[in-house]
Amino acid sequence: MKKNFKKLLVVVTAAAMLVSLSACSGSDKGSNTGNKGKDSVTFNIDWPAAIDPGVGSKSADTIAMLNLYDSLTYPNTDGSVEPLLASKWDVNDSSTEYTFHLNKAAKFHSGNAVKASDVKFSMDRLITMGEGYAYLFTDLLKSTEAVDDQTVKFTLNSPSGTFPNMLIRLYVLEEDLVMKNLDTSKDTYGQMGDYGKTWLQTNDAGSGPYKVKEMRTEDSLTMEKSEDYWQGWDQYAGAPTTAVMMGNLDGTTVRTMITRDELDLTDDTQTNESLKAMTKANGVELVRTQTGNNFNIALNTKSAPTDDIHVRKAMAYALDYDQVCESIYPGSTKATGPILAGIAGSLDTNPYAYDLDKAKAELKQSKYYDDLISGKKKITLTYCSEGGDNQEKLALLMQSGLDKIGVTCEIAGKPFATMMTDAATVETTPNAAFVVFAGPYLDGGVFLKSRYHSSSCGSWEQMEWLQSDKIDKEITDAMAIADEKERTAAYEKISEELIDLCPTIWVGDIASSFAYRSDNIVKLPVAEKFASGKSFVYAGGYSYYLREFEVKK
DSSP: OHHHHHHHHHHHHHTOOOOBOOOOOOOSSOOSOTTTTSSEEEEEOSSOOOOOTTTOOSHHHHHHHHHHOOBSEEEOTTSOEEESSEEEEEEOTTSOEEEEEEOTTOBOTTSOBOOHHHHHHHHHHHHHHTOGGGGGTTTTEEEEEEEETTEEEEEESSOOSOHHHHGGGOBOOOHHHHHTTOOTTOOTTGGGTTTTHHHHTTOOOOOSSEEEEEEETTTEEEEEEOTTOTTOSGGGTTSOSEEEEEOOOOHHHHHHHHHTTSOSBOOTTSOHHHHHHHTTSTTEEEEEEEEEEEEEEEEOTTSTTTTSHHHHHHHHHTSOHHHIIIIISTTOEEOOSSSOTTSTTOOSOOSOOOOHHHHHHHHHTSTTHHHHHHTSSOEEEEEETTSOHHHHHHHHHHHHHHHHTTOOEEEEEEOHHHHHHHTTSTTTSOSEEEEEEOOSSSOHHHHHHHHHSGGGBTSTTBTTOOOOHHHHHHHHHHHTOOSHHHHHHHHHHHHHHHHHHOOEEEEEEEEEEEEEETTTEEEOHHHHHHHHTOOOOOOTTGGGOGGGOEEOO
């Protein structure tokens, strides 16, 4: 359960596309003071933040890590990956051995070269500690070998066609620096002491474009540009020299700060009303963009009455998707199936649309029809009480749709921790529960495996309790295919099978709304991509890759 909680935090953030910062108060009029022209950017985010690559995985953690550290591969917004610390890689015919050749120019903040031994150390440390993104590699990876200073080989326990995609989450540490800062008064990891965890809470050992200037674990992280960054700054001269990410800001403070020009980006949890008010200030603009989050209503396939496929399909036809995408989550698009649109394996269309006649027709085919119409049986639905007012609005919309076909739906808002506890058994899992999912890397297989493979049953990720041996095998086999076209076709086939089974109501690919100061942030890549109208999706956190920002100097 601990592992899955960390995975969700990535998601719920994989979700939080952009964010904001600090603390103050004042009027609602732009004052042309604050950060403008100070060569910096400030934003707030969920807190606390763990900046240790062996520990972190939620939104704040990931944003910090991807700026402080480099990974072997880097995710593009079309779902592909390109070399970063690696210059290239090779794979054997069975997709069980991957050999990465390092970029000879890569250097840590210390000036020392990035070596294969550092990559091995980082992977071994991650798996040994078993936190953060370790879950991606623990069962899959058999061994990591530093062949020479420039070559590292990964041997897998089973074939994987997506291993390079996963490696965006292996943030490489400088082994020598970490080893010099072990706390050997602790024996948590034997002779490794605390494995450097205490020191890495407030320091970095990375090679990324930014380095730690000050880490206040209680509320903020200040990063400064690594002027000697090995990839250089020629194409990114406008990037901020400093960046501050801060937590613990309420909505009123966020609104006050951005209108006073003391905040550059807001997070995406602000209400539509508040965002509209913010944009009345000079220099503040509103942007909506895709978050990478797939909003689902998980249907318990092992508990009456949702163990009946006709009840599940009736529910899918009873939801007004247009209202969700236009009024509750403005700018969102109706989901086309289990895989987020734009990612390999996603479908073009979803056959379930708001149609009360079809909903009634499906309901009449159910063995529970009489009990549901009489009220003897009811449908229970749980939403996350910490997910903002919009989740409650969506729950009420689902309840209203079911009421129109004569079915009683009892809704309850619960803290996420309680929802996780409820998800542990079939009996305690409700008939319907909200799930917001974003994959840790951009591949359709991670959506299918995390949400529908039997290994995720008993966690928040699969409250459907599908438990299909056939689907399990198909997912495992598909993710092992090295050829991208073949793998994508396999994902599409599985998606179509899941559509037929209807274990889930695929509600929407959720859009994020945020405000930012366009008079200080001259270039915001996510805003530019959204304005282009082209399809794109960021891997969780990567919309905050500060090297690509441009601010007023």
